[in-house]
Amino acid sequence: MGSPPLKAFRLQAAGQRFRYNSFFLLPSDLITMDTKRKAVALISGGLDSMLAAKVVMEQGVHVEGINFFTGFCVEGHTHAIRKRHPERPKRNNALWVAEQLGIKLHIVDVIEEYKDVLLNPKHGYGANLNPCLDCKGFMVRKAHEWMEAHGFDFIITGEVIGQRPMSQRRDTMPVIARESGAGDRLLRPLCAKLLPPTLPEREGWVDREQLYDFSGRSRKPQMALAARFGFRDYAQPAGGCCFLTNESYSVKLADLWRSRGTRDYSLDDIMLLKVGRHLRPRPHFKLIVAREEGETRYLEGYRRQFTNLKTVSHSGPLALVDGVVSEDDLHLAARLVARFSQGRMADQVRIAVTTPDGTARTLEVQPLPPDEVQAEWYIDHEPLHA
């Protein structure tokens, strides 16, 4: 890319100059030459993508948003399962951003396709199980496919050079453009001036002079631009929007693969890793213990899939048993659940044990003393790459 056009001609239309290039332009470019250009913006729900979309909208381009659901997204409602952080708005930030911008948002389920990105990342993982570079390339590729299917002209992302250690570096930005297939139809309005001109800039669809040269990890330029646009309320994820960047989550995912002897997962698997305490007292089973009422309610939805334990004589959490267990294992699990109940100091706690088919019985157990709950049973305490 970047070579001079082999065949070009200029047209005057609506006072704007268009240049036809047989390599870079699509048939739709000629058809829509006298109409508004259309861009699809990757909207994460954070500030950067919101600003990037707004910058291009300000230039008269029709923008619609796209957001990909991988299953690992940290959504307001994932937090809402627990009652922590009640001050945080319980909203889908991508939809909220679209509403602020007054644009459509297309939310795309990529759960199945994303497995290959996570399980076989060409560029490897970051500090945890986050395949950020492959992930960004994947999302831009999906946006490019959407762009072509819907007759749009180019793609916008909120990337800023140097903002993220893996996917937003000067040397990785061309990799994303190349491997996604988007090429120079990928515009990064917040740092465009630090990059070679893209097709939308060269063709005059957007004015390069009105784009930006943000770089580095500082958020000040973005905050100043947000103030200029009158955006006062915005989410601050900046990379914190994916569970795979979270060490504790990644350790639990690695444990899941190790215990099953295969690197695969279902949506239920990865949702459950977001909820509860995860303890593995024996290699062949683990317990998922609700930490509070919201998690108990959420785990109740899985009672027909897992053997589950609930204190009867005292108030206490619901726990799911993941694995095939013996009678001794169940007894140990019940003592652990009793440990997390209001009956932890009692001599005996009664626990209801229910199997997925609904068969129920009761166990009377002594809560496990604290010194017998081994630290290594807590899965997120394990070293990730062990």
Add this chain to the structure above:
Amino acid sequence: MSHYTLDARRLLCPLPVIRVQEQVGRLAKGDTLEVLCTDPGARHDIPAWCRVHGHRVVDVRTQGSEIVITVEVQGRE
């Protein structure tokens, strides 16, 4: 004009929104879609999706532990 129902129970957001988006894309103007949800987030997110796409939320009600949201399609996606 036809009436349809969508079972989005046990799905966590944004999946109920995605299922609504898929279904609405197959419907015609004037059709109504009744969505059954259990995630309280759907109460906010489905109406938000409808607002940005220009569809009309006709009714939001609670039915036991479920939330029932009725959407009237205003045009093709």
